[in-house]
Amino acid sequence: MAERVRRPDQHAAVERDVLVRYLDAWTAKALRSQRGGTYVECGGFAADALRVFGEFSDRLDGHHLELVVVGSSVPEGVPAGLAVRVADDPRDVRVAGPVLTHLDGPGAWPLVAATARGKGHEVVVTAPAGDQGEQGCAIELVAEDGEARVLVFVTADEKHLATFKSELWAVDEFAGIRYRDPRDAEGILVDISLTPQLLPLRRALLAELARRGRSTVAELQRFALLETIYRPEDAIGAVTSAITAGEVTRDPEKGRLTPRTTVGLP
Structure with missing residues (x-):
């Protein structure tokens, strides 16, 4: 050493x-x-x-x-x-x-x-x-x-x-x-925060969706764990804000966002 x-x-x-x-x-x-x-x-x-x-x-x-x-x-x-x-x-x-x-x-x-x-x-x-x-x-x-x-x-x-x-x-x-x-x-x-700023994660998830086409929230949570500094639960917040901004579509269109929800780019 x-x-x-x-x-x-x-x-x-x-x-x-x-x-x-x-x-x-x-x-x-x-x-x-x-x-x-x-x-x-x-x-x-x-x-x-x-x-x-x-x-x-x-x-x-x-x-x-x-x-x-x-x-x-x-x-x-x-x-x-x-x-x-x-x-x-x-x-x-x-x-x-x-x-x-x-x-x-x-x-x-x-x-x-x-x-x-x-x-x-x-x-x-x-x-x-x-x-x-x-x-x-x-x-x-x-x-x-x-x-x-x-x-x-x-x-x-x-x-x-x-x-x-x-x-x-x-x-x-x-x-x-x-x-x-x-x-x-x-x-x-x-x-550093228990509720950190999610903009870098949101941008990374959008890039991953552009590569994949569509994805389940569970797959994006695993991506957040393995490929970013964020936690799996942070992906929920990042995806939710992207949906609100019209950057991402979801299926089903209504209801609580769950790991089984499918999301994609418009």
Whole structure:
């Protein structure tokens, strides 16, 4: 891994918030499974991870939950029942069962493929924007001074991706960070909110309808999940506003918009 550069506080706060929120959801699921799970920390968030695991201290006994810290020592505060070890390289970590890995910095990209390989293996990357390529679900975090970093989530589980998206939009809206979709040609900055601005999504869905011809709302919801920074439920609002503006037709013409409703361009 390349030497880490001190990150602006605005970026670090949002990165930490997203990671902690998703790790909390991931840990709860791991403790409900007989397979357990391993969290591999390759950045500076090991102490935050320990605080998350500490919230489950009454459930750790009898479950396989492990923390692997790469490239640094283990912070104080390890809760009883949590297995902990240190590694020099995330590629050398061998585990059975689900794995969530956090990679940090520009040196993360060559490691993504290796750490995401295997069933149940997921990766969160925090790094300078511009070098992520087409890996996973990417969101640019843009600070008030215009400096951008990228947050990337790699998973083969669409339910986990939906959970990650939910946590993404639930972080502190006053952190001084706005989101930008790297695939948005107009590069619109969107405030963090549980009810975000949907114009970039609406434009993306119209382009997808132009490509498909017609589509069910369910198909557009899946497109929003996989191909944008938005959640599936956001597609309902975007399609509704497009229908109101006369940009989209629907079948049936009346009634509540449901996943089975078919929509298309006029």
